[in-house]
Amino acid sequence: DIQMTQSPSSLSASVGDRVTITCRASQSVNNHLNWYQQKPGKAPKLLIYASSSLQTGVPSRFSGSGSGTDYTLTISSLQPDDFATYYCQQSYSTLSLTFGGGTKVEIK
């Protein structure tokens, strides 16, 4: 299986801050990298797919980048609604899909 490692596992930030979350794959996933946001008690919500494509309806302050094994989710200006846990997921190995361990974004 392709292992997905996110960093940091948690962070504290203020409204308006620029936030960056990193996801590293144990082998290249060839831009088949997706990002989800999850709030407590709710299902994950797709934010970014194929490394950098914004899902319909997702605010433009969210962006994704990367290639090969290393990918980044950036929130350009953190809003109150953005405090949540973020997960990456690789869809390169289609019969063995794997997720990162999550990054919890908390209020400073």
Add this chain to the structure above:
Amino acid sequence: QVQLVESGGGVVQPGRSLRLSCAASGFTFSSYDIHWVRQTPGRGLEWVAVISNDGGSKFYADSVKGRFTISRDNSKNTLYLQMNSLRAEDTAVYYCAKDRDMLTPVFDYWGQGTLVTVSS
């Protein structure tokens, strides 16, 4: 609007069985592959199984292979997960999730989840 609603979770003893359902609406169910994904505080999000749009292809995570069976009834817009020989480590919230398109498995809609607790 797209809706996925899971049901069938509960408390079950180790070694017993349980069947989960996922009722879909708001999209052409028979056109999409659908997945089961589970989540625990300790192991995070774990992909469990996928079934092709026509039910002809099914694939499973190694952790459930031989014990779980995914199926679908396109006439009822419903997905199922038959879980046999349940173990404590199967305790999780189980989500159904649909693929965004027919190219790669990206989950654009998820259900609200149903909790399965395996305990004596």
